[in-house]
Amino acid sequence: MMEIRNIAIIAHVDHGKTTLVDKILHATKVFRDNQDTGELIMDSNDLERERGITIFSKNASVTYKDVKINVIDTPGHADFGGEVERVLKMADGVCLLVDAFEGPMPQTRFVLQKALQLNLKPIVIINKVDKPNCRPDEVHDAVFELFFNLDASEEQLDFPTFYGSGKNGWFNDSLTQIDNINPLLDGILKYVPAPKVNEGPVQMQITSLDYSSFLGRIAVGKVARGVLKENQPIALMQAGGVIKKSRVKELYVFEGMGKKRVTEVVAGDLCAVVGIEDFNIGDTIADAENPEALPVISVDEPTMNMLFSINNSPFYGKDGKFVTSRHLRDRLMKETEKNLALRVKEAEGGGDSFLVYGRGILHLGILIETMRREGYELTVGQPQVIVKDVDGVRSEPYESLVVDVPQEFASKVIDLVTRRKGEMHVMETKGEMQHLEFEIPSRGLIGLRTQMLTATTGEAVMAHRFIAYKPWKGQIPGRNNGVLIAKSTEKTTAYSIDKLQDRGTFFVDPGEEVYAGQIIAENIKPGDLIVNATEGKKLTNHRASGSDDASRIAPKTLMTLEECMEYIQQDECIEVTPNFIRMRKVILDENERSKVQKSMKTEAV
Structure with a gap:
């Protein structure tokens, strides 16, 4: 039986996760030498290609020195944290990528915290050491400090570190440049443990789902115990103690960028199961005779909501295929099946409006953009943060905001953030850039990015992550102009x-x-x-000299x-149709x- 390693690649947005996966795929000869694969192979969705970000986590599998390595590429944006939390359950180790100039960022902290809580073995990769002004040694110390602050165990603190440049295709355990990534692949085999396998009847948690127009919905996850076979009768264990009898029709394992049909999958490997009806993410596939459930996946709560309604403008129905409230309801309910951080409930006063809860503007924006491209027409209202009562105090979500900006613009950024009730906690110089850290109510972030890019001529790099609910900060000024x-x-x-x-x-x-x-x-x-x-x-037939110039x-x-x-x-909304916003x-x-x-x-x- 082939040895297996399951690794997830985690990092802050734009630190090079998908590029690293490309290099692993090329280094292990998944493609022919003359095959034109392009870049960012794993970003297969149109929206991901356009925006240059990963939105959905994806699996690939490679073979190196007769060991099968299952690689999971994860998103880096805080808004897609639900996607990361879910798929880390399939991994036994993580590759934490950190930019050699920027160092650990808010999202680095978030994904690392989740990985350490699941007791995954970390490998630190300091990427982009070919950038000017990079400071790999300082970044290494900052990463160690981050591990320490997150209460990492002694074993986790003793992490191996690799340096290199994903773009130039090399990684090494020292700063010496070489021409391949083999030291990193050797490190994965050496440091990431083989999957822990318990004895007993079959158990597999569904952590992701796939869809095929031929096979329908496909359950994806890691077999935690036993052997899963084709045509095997199983029990599907759902939340609330519901148990449904079912049968495995077809089984697939990941191979390269695709899937390969097999007759059985042993514990520790990732697989895709076809033939199970009405499953949800977090359900357990268990033995039909002795069903035992695995703990349900818990995902952080949403922090923002928006009102989705049918389009009721004079141009209703001119552009889209799906325009009724039934279409809208069905599509939103379908989305909640695979998007764990999303919640949908009917709004008060009628069945043609729905309150959709998500992690942030980008999270909800991607959903709206996807629906628009599928031919839906809808109107969406202003994003609102979710307010809670914590110990009798009206509380709202707060976020940690990090901004890197050239020094001449630092004062403008501080002014913009403090006007929106943000408090500065850290201010330090990194090369020619000023590194600023704030704590700000989530409401204050709505509309901030556009203003900040305008004020800093597009030079500011900002990132944020949810911290906790804290007391309401009072009125935040909105848009100045009518x-x-x-x-x-x-x-x-x-x-x-x-x-x-x-x-x-x-x-x-x-x-x-x-x-x-x-x-x-x-x-x-x-x-x-x-x-x-x-x-x-x-x-008219009269012409006045000079007044009839062409319109400019x-x-x-x-x-x-x-x-x-x-x-x-508050009193405005957006009409979204396939061709117009x-x-x-x-x-x-x-x-x-x-x-x-x-x-x-x-x-x-």
Whole structure:
């Protein structure tokens, strides 16, 4: 029987996880020498390719010196922490990647903490040692300090360290540059323990799920005990003590980038099981005669929610395939099956709105973007943080925010964060950069990234992670400027936009269809303004000299979905369809809006 090693690759976002997996795949000859594989092979999803980030964890398997190594590539963003927590259950060791310049970052701390709690064997890899200003020795000390602060055991503190550059394809146990990553692969075989196998009837926890249009839903996990065979009758053990009888139809193990069908899988190996109906992540596949459940996977709670509703704008149904509340409900429920950190419940006052709870703006934004590409139409409201009562005190989520910025912009960053109720805890110089650490309410992060990039000419690198619930910090200032709202439903004209340009920055181009109540520009002043951007020029046979110059219109400001989510206020929402993202007022009719505003003012008095 072949020896097995299960490793997960964990790191802060952009520290080189997926690039390292590429190098492992190439070094172990998964591909032919002349095969064109491109880069970031594991980022197979369109959204991952566009954004350059990993969103879904993925498995690959390689063979090195007759040992099978199952590699799990994990996301680095805090918003996808639920994905990381879940898949670490399949690993016996972790490769912790740390950038040789940036050192440990907030997400490094988060993923390492989860790995240490599961008692996984860590291997530290200090990556990007070819970067200018890198400081591998200082970073090594910082990593040791991080392990110590996270209460690592004596054994975990005695971690092996490798240095290298994923991009240039070398890793070594010293800073001497070589031309391959074999020392690292040897280190994985030496330091990562073989899977612990207990005696007894079969047990496997479902930690991930796959989908195939031919085979349906596929359960993925690590066989913890016994042997799983094709056609074997099994008991599916679910939360709340529910036990369902089922049978394994087909079994697959991971090989290279794909899967290989087998007749049996021994304890310690990762596998994919076909033929089980109605399973959820966290369920246990157990022996049919003596079923025993494994502990359920617990995932940190969501910190933010948004209201998802059907699209009720005048352009309803023009663009998408799935537009009804039934479509929306089915899709959201399907998402909760595999997205553990997501919660969905029906909103008060009707079945066409749902409150969706997630880990952050990116987490919810990726869900909306995926649905939009699948042909859904929906409207989403302003992201709200989840407020709890902790010992009778109104509390809100707080995050640790880390910003690396050139020194000349440090004061601007501090000013921006403190205005949003952030408190600075650390300020130190790293090369030419200033390293700042803050504690800030999660509410304060909404809309902060865009402002910070503008204030620092795009130079700031910010990252954040959830710490804990703490007492409510009071009012945080929102958007300073009002918006310009379309007066009628028609196509915009260059003539009108030209006349209105000194009033604000436009989000629409001439010739675009708009509707009454749609937000078409940002006002240069506070307060909202209703404007007519659809008026055509009256043509007469009189010409005035000099007044008939061609319109000179600045191109529209393009806003991504996440930027729109951070931009809108309480009385606004976003209409999302396969081809358009439009911001609008929740109440489209101008008279209705003013009635509601008056009644709210009266209540406040």
